[in-house]
Amino acid sequence: LQTKLPAVGTTIFTVMSALATEKGAVNLGQGFPDFDCDPKLLQAVGDAMARGLNQYPPMTGVPALREAVAAKIEAMYGRKYDPAAEITITAGATQAIITAILAIVRPGDEVIVLEPCYDSYVPNIDLAGGVVVRVPLQPGTFRPDFDKIAAALTPRTRAILVNSPHNPSATVWSAGDMRKLEELLAPTDVFVISDEVYEHMVFDGEPHQSVARFPGLAARSVIVSSFGKTYHVTGWKVGYVAAPAPVTAEFRKVHQFNVFTVNTPMQHGLAAYMASPEPYLQLPAFYQRKRDLFRAGLAATRLKLLPSEGSYFQCVEISGVSDLPEAEFCQWLTSEIGVAAIPLSAFYASGFDQRVVRFCFAKKDETLRTALDRLAKL
Numbered sequence: 001l002q003t004k005l006p007a008v009g010t011t012i013f014t015v016m017s018a019l020a021t022e023k024g025a026v027n028l029g030q031g032f033p034d035f036d037c038d039p040k041l042l043q044a045v046g047d048a049m050a051r052g053l054n055q056y057p058p059m060t061g062v063p064a065l066r067e068a069v070a071a072k073i074e075a076m077y078g079r080k081y082d083p084a085a086e087i088t089i090t091a092g093a094t095q096a097i098i099t100a101i102l103a104i105v106r107p108g109d110e111v112i113v114l115e116p117c118y119d120s121y122v123p124n125i126d127l128a129g130g131v132v133v134r135v136p137l138q139p140g141t142f143r144p145d146f147d148k149i150a151a152a153l154t155p156r157t158r159a160i161l162v163n164s165p166h167n168p169s170a171t172v173w174s175a176g177d178m179r180k181l182e183e184l185l186a187p188t189d190v191f192v193i194s195d196e197v198y199e200h201m202v203f204d205g206e207p208h209q210s211v212a213r214f215p216g217l218a219a220r221s222v223i224v225s226s227f228g229k230t231y232h233v234t235g236w237k238v239g240y241v242a243a244p245a246p247v248t249a250e251f252r253k254v255h256q257f258n259v260f261t262v263n264t265p266m267q268h269g270l271a272a273y274m275a276s277p278e279p280y281l282q283l284p285a286f287y288q289r290k291r292d293l294f295r296a297g298l299a300a301t302r303l304k305l306l307p308s309e310g311s312y313f314q315c316v317e318i319s320g321v322s323d324l325p326e327a328e329f330c331q332w333l334t335s336e337i338g339v340a341a342i343p344l345s346a347f348y349a350s351g352f353d354q355r356v357v358r359f360c361f362a363k364k365d366e367t368l369r370t371a372l373d374r375l376a377k378l
């Protein structure tokens with residue numbers, strides 16, 4: 001069989017979750033909460049189902065949800081998106097990203113990805129027939145290197161994927177970073193696909209720097225977000241895209257033949273729940289407390305803590321406790337210590353091993369404490 005994705009196997013998240021289950025390990029690998037969402041959100045979805053809102057919604061998403069998203073973006077980032085022409089509800093960020101790439105990238109177009117990057121980006125570009133141009137984030141700090149990005153731009157560059165807060169490194173782009181990207185792209189027609197799924201998880205009082213705040217970026221950007229992350233419902237697979245009307249029109253051409261539309265009652269439930277901004281306004285404090293609890297425990301081990309500025313991830317350097325390569329270390333940690341983690345090498349095409357692994361702290365305090373008790377043996 002001629003395969004379109006010869007290099008692709010089962011994702012590291014699936015592999016590590018299966019191993020965690022098999023070994024009875026605390027799963028700090030795959031990124032998802034082990035606690036439930038607000039019962040009010042469940043009630044809102046249940047109400048929608050009971051009201052008979054169970055048939056196809058409009059192709060672009062339930063209007064009330066598109067309006068709620070537009071209102072949120074305007075309140076948070078000061079930019080108005082037209083809910084009718086510029087917001088589309090998607091089956092999670094995963095579908096949003098592949099649909100954006102299929103809509104924008106033509107065969108032979110170059111697309112810049114900043115490595116390490118989320119594992120779906122490169123296969124998505126491959127499926128679109130694009131040429132992946134990998135630019136490393138700065139070693140050690142995972143900061144964007146604008147000289148390297150500038151050097152990677154060519155007349156064939158069609159798009160760049162950016163992701164802040166960043167999975168896996170938990171770094172966050174500053175306003176200065178965003179302005180540099182804006183300046184760099186100003187003389188070009190390059191699109192930005194901005195993966196902002198962790199937009200409501202930025203710590204230490206810093207604001208999230210959405211591309212929506214920067215006019216020169218917003219005009220060329222497809223913003224992707226996910227209700228799964230924001231409302232602790234990763235299994236619902238509902239997200240959205242915000243993009244200027246002409247880009248949205250192209251996005252929707254692909255979306256309608258990709259999924260056509262997204263489950264109805266969840267959309268109505270989310271729309272009703274979004275009437276209050278409290279849940280997402282409280283999210284930074286909610287996750288910062290968990291980050292701090294987890295970091296305080298890790299500080300007592302020989303794992304070296306890297307900064308966690310945003311997202312629900314914490315990376316650690318492992319050379320103080322093991323000589324194993326990252327991937328083998330994660331297998332060993334899961335099997336022998338009973339805590340699952342994700343090797344950063346999984347986010348690099350080359351499998352680059354820098355002795356760093358990622359933990360997810362979107363867990364009940366008791367789960368984090370159990371994991372820390374086990375990690376204390378290292």
Ligand code: PMP
Pocket residue numbers: 031091092093094095118163166167195197225226227228229234237238239
């Ligand atoms: N982008 C990034 C950076 C992510 O971490 C994730 C979730 N792990 C996604 C996209 C996919 O989000 P969703 O579950 O909404 O499809």
Ligand code: GLN
Pocket residue numbers: 011013014029030031032167
């Ligand atoms: N985004 C999650 C992570 O980085 C996992 C998503 C998935 O399992 N594909 O862990």
